Amino acid sequence: MPGETGAAAHLGEQFADLGTQRHAATFGMWVFLASEALFFGALFALYAGCRTAYPRAFRLAAGHTDLLLGSTMTYVLLTASFLVALAVGAVRAGASRRASTLLIAAAALAALFLVLKAVEWSHHLEDAIFPGRYEANVALAAPGARAFFTLYYTMTGLHFLHTLAGFFVLAWLAVRTRRGAYSPQWHTPLELGGMYWHFVDIVWLFLWPLFYLLR
């Protein structure tokens, strides 16, 4: 079968078989995502400390984030994740063309998320909401409110960079899938890229209630 011959070409000499190689790659991805979770975890810990110190100021400041845009972004990311999962399922079933279309749709949703986030930031900047000591919105002059928006810009900014990376990963995977680079026997890059995208989604699932649903 051509698929199997193609798959064998990807076998590294240090691995006994493709299954072992795939397991090593997947485990490596889990470890990478675990380190990413700790990276974000430090910021979530900072959020927990600041919010406990300034509960009222955090509620007041959270009223300045856009609930409609924030919630829309949640549904956009969840749908993108679903499409990526379907794409992996399609490649496993040997339907590369369909997988590529699904990945293009997911990348388009990633781009939509980035645009919506940029629109929301631009609204904040119009309202003179800036991070840290640059805060110029008089309603948010209290230290707690400043801490909220400093954390907001840092955490959503870091997440934005991850989403941007995810967008390029999805676009690259869509092109590779369209060119028939992946088969049911070998599609490790697609599995790993998909895992990365789902991680980006998971981080947002926590950012959303902490910055938008607080009232």
Place this chain on the structure above:
Amino acid sequence: MTRATRHYTVAFVALLVLSTATLLLSFVHLGAFSTALALLIAAGKALLVAIVFMHLAEARASGWLAMAVAVGLVVTLVGLAFLDVATRSAVPLP
């Protein structure tokens, strides 16, 4: 519809329902419990994404181990940061 597609679809619908529940609950005043409840639902959604979309269900023990260690460390870090600030009291001057 294949078995895998059915699983992904069920998980996606569950994620949409849980997200909408979180959104609606944010309009109900539950006091101190509102954030705890929202985070609990978020954790449930994250687990669903990990198990179904990220194929943790198919992973060997090593995958579960890496994820469990990360979750344990993040929960410890965030939990202790919260407890630290919550249990501080002003120290009287001698």
